[in-house]
Amino acid sequence: MDEVECIVIGAGVVGLACAAALARAGREVLVLEAQSAIGTQTSSRNSEVIHAGIYYEPGSLKAQLCLRGKQLLYRYVEERGIAHRRTGKLIVAADEEQIARLEAIRANAEASGVTDLQRISRDEARELEPQVACYAGMLSPSTGIVDSHSLMLSLQGDLENASGMVVLNTPVEGCAIEQGRFVVTTGGEAPMQVRSRILINSAGLAAPKVARAIDGLDAANLPEAHYAIGHYYRLSGPSPCNRLVYPLPEEGGLGIHLTLDLGGQARFGPDVRWIDGVDYSFDDARREEFITAIRSYLPDLDADRLAPDYTGIRPKLAGPGSGAQDFRIDGEAAHGVPGLVNLFGIESPGLTASLAIGDYVTGMLTN
Numbered sequence: 544m545d546e547v548e549c550i551v552i553g554a555g556v557v558g559l560a561c562a563a564a565l566a567r568a569g570r571e572v573l574v575l576e577a578q579s580a581i582g583t584q585t586s587s588r589n590s591e592v593i594h595a596g597i598y599y600e601p602g603s604l605k606a607q608l609c610l611r612g613k614q615l616l617y618r619y620v621e622e623r624g625i626a627h628r629r630t631g632k633l634i635v636a637a638d639e640e641q642i643a644r645l646e647a648i649r650a651n652a653e654a655s656g657v658t659d660l661q662r663i664s665r666d667e668a669r670e671l672e673p674q675v676a677c678y679a680g681m682l683s684p685s686t687g688i689v690d691s692h693s694l695m696l697s698l699q700g701d702l703e704n705a706s707g708m709v710v711l712n713t714p715v716e717g718c719a720i721e722q723g724r725f726v727v728t729t730g731g732e733a734p735m736q737v738r739s740r741i742l743i744n745s746a747g748l749a750a751p752k753v754a755r756a757i758d759g760l761d762a763a764n765l766p767e768a769h770y771a772i773g774h775y776y777r778l779s780g781p782s783p784c785n786r787l788v789y790p791l792p793e794e795g796g797l798g799i800h801l802t803l804d805l806g807g808q809a810r811f812g813p814d815v816r817w818i819d820g821v822d823y824s825f826d827d828a829r830r831e832e833f834i835t836a837i838r839s840y841l842p843d844l845d846a847d848r849l850a851p852d853y854t855g856i857r858p859k860l861a862g863p864g865s866g867a868q869d870f871r872i873d874g875e876a877a878h879g880v881p882g883l884v885n886l887f888g889i890e891s892p893g894l895t896a897s898l899a900i901g902d903y904v905t906g907m908l909t910n
Contacts, residue, residue: 547573549741550727552715552753554578555586556691557889558745559698559709560901565741566705568905573707573737575729577714577749582695585747586894588823588855590775590802590812593617593627593687594892597634598792601654604870609892610656612899613685616694619898625693626805632686632787633668635677637839642679644791649681659684674783676842686787690805691894698897718742718757720880725757741908744885748821748858754885760878766871766887769859771796773813774825776833777852782809783841790840794863797891799836810852811837817863818856825851860888872900874907884908 551562554576566572578584593616599605620627636645649660661682663671668680699709713735717728725742729735746753751768754760773796782803790798796815803809811833816826834846860868871887878885884904893900 545735546724546738547571548739549573549743550575550725550737550739551743551745552727553745553747553750554581554695554699554709554711555584555745555747556582556695556698556897557586557747557886557893557900558743559695559702560897561743561745561904562707562709562901563698563701563705564898564901564905565743565908566702566707568909570741571706572702573739574702574709575713575715575727576709576711577731577746579712581699581709581711582692584821585855585858585890586695587691588853589691589891589894590800590810591688591691591804591894592787592802593689594895595632595652595659595683595685596655596657596892597648597652597660597683598797599655599892600867600869601651604872605892605896606655608870608896608899608903612892612896615898615902616689616895617687619697620689620694623697625697626690627687628805629685629687630786630803632683632789633672633675633784634681634683634789634791635668635675635840636679637677637790639678641791645679645681648791672784672786672788674843675788675840677840688787688803688805689894715746715753716756720757720759723881725882741882742884743904744883745889747889748856750858750885750887750889754887757880757883759880764878766860769862770818770821771857771859772816772818772822773855773857774816774829774833775810775812775852775854776830776849778809778811779848779850782807783844784809788840790836796857799833801837801841811849812852813855821856823854823856825854827851857890858888859890870896870900872903872907882908
């Protein structure tokens, strides 16, 4: 049976960031990925936004790791020449009643350590983005976008340069704990068993299922999997805006917002629809609801230019009506198993926070 010091389950952006951080700390790391390529699920099916850390509860893991992750991510992509852009983001109040909520967002952001938000008037918002209609706005200069695939390839390169390895098409089917070591059993085309002293479960949508396959963990302390699918529409032709434009948040998400890709093309999404399993099918049935939501801040939208683009699924820790949930990063203190870290509910701002999560997990294991 092969043995390595560390196994990371999942080669999404967070799993790769954890693996690269562990490898930089001098550890021997093997990443097991169930799919045929890195980052094919949540890590690539999102808005590719570098978040400022505005919305999350002060003191929460999301708030702390987003703020730190933003700093690390901008530094990382600048040093390595990874495509990105500090677009800035405009958050808009659609009517006078929403202004109080806009102010509450600013207060929350400041309590979390975000110091660069700028309250702007309707006229100032119109001057920045002439096609946007609002009663007031909030400008976030440090919000941006990044090429998530290039980021993941770079992290994989960091890992491999430190003698680590990613193995694809290798789903984890079980894990025993024997004499202080994890014995991981995989399926796929080449089933194997591999032993390690450290195990990181960063399986994203499958993280609760993987945790239940680890012998000795109390199932009562493990979360159930909940899935929220979001749909994205692409706008043909020139973008109506130069910045990202967000309405106020809704239950389960940040509202149907306008984001840009690195080529400057606009897309809208995601909405929030609760589903029972992982299915990326695009359901165009709520197109009119999308159009109505977009026209609340872009009244002149030409709906004929909208085309279905893609969907993404967020790993949630609770279902509809449960309110916002924090990241859950369970180490030995949570489950009593030395060397094991389970990462649950790593949705947005997971991309932004990825490098900070990698450092956080490495620190947990070092300490």
